[in-house]
Amino acid sequence: MTLTHPTVAVDSLAQTTPSHEKVLIVTGERSGLMITVAVHSTRLGQALGGARLWQYANWTDAVADALRLSAAMTLKNAAAGLRRGGGKSVIYLPLGTVLTDALKRLAMLDLGDAIESLGGAFMTAEDVGTSAELMAIVAERTSHVCGLPAAIGGVGEPAEATAAGVYASIESTLEALFGSRDVRGRHLVISGLGQVGGRLSTALAAAGATLTVTDINPDKRALADALGASWVSVADAHRVHADLFVPCGLGGVLTKEVIAELNVLGVCGAANNQLASPAGATLLDARGILWAPDFVVNAGGVVYLDLASEPNADLGQISARVAAIGSVLSQIFADARANEITTLAAAERLAAARLNAAR
């Protein structure tokens, strides 16, 4: 099969400022595919980040994506209070690669060898283009992988925990805006009804929120109908007059143009790297739109993967840690307000403080 998704827009390598501890680039000896494993920081512990299998126009875009995403994982893991550093692995598929199950298997074995060669600096898990089942193949070559299928004793996929963390974050965003965490009667626009957005919409509808939803996949309209949600086109979603915009599709959605047209008081969603450029945080602030930093909001999955993989993991404690993402966000909003800085700056400051405390 050929991947039909659009390629992810990334900065070119020349525009990236690397500050990484280690970057490994290898050509898989079985698959022939180029694999980048970027270890951004192990200051807080073994780096943890997803394994992305994706098409890019150039190999430099794949490396740039790994560098950027691994740095973001350092912030995410630190802000979530995990004893984990940041890293990411990216398998580069040249445009037009025919991705068979056999090739995926070879790529996962090669990825396992690459990770093993780092001697425990990095642990991976599923990400865009991979799955718990593919992680089980990685595990044939290294023990530094988590999120294996429950059927073989693993902790499974993290979307449920990610959705729970986004839900807690939405409550905190509403509290900052309206003085109440109650979602009942609030109007939310959810863009992207996948693993996370689908679960989130279901939970919000059950709690009495008014939903307008969209997805590039028209089949998702069935879920909208089942939830009693209004459907809007992808192009118009960000213009809907509502309380919150909730991006749960791909990254880069908050461009200068989209920010100028938003008709909400806040943005809080699961999508990674929502800001097309860091300047977007200032633009949102200038428009009086409260932005909940994505790497704080969507940390529920990595919190789950990290804690559930520990021996004697306690599911009640894990749920409490995921729900605490809402409290971290409230702290970030308060810091931003008190010091007249953007919520992005406040979130980066929180992560930096945790990193510096570990020096």
Ligand SMILES: NC(=O)c1ccc[n+]([C@@H]2O[C@H](COP(=O)([O-])OP(=O)(O)OC[C@H]3O[C@@H](n4cnc5c(N)ncnc54)[C@H](O)[C@@H]3O)[C@@H](O)[C@H]2O)c1
């Ligand atoms: N799954 C997790 O645990 C997790 C953890 C952290 C962050 N995230 C991030 O959350 C987002 C969603 O993750 P997911 O696991 O639900 O992915 P998914 O692939 O299951 O779902 C994404 C959905 O968004 C839709 N979509 C894609 N582009 C869109 C667009 N431009 N407009 C509207 N809809 C669009 C897709 O059709 C799909 O239904 C991603 O950005 C992901 O990186 C997910």
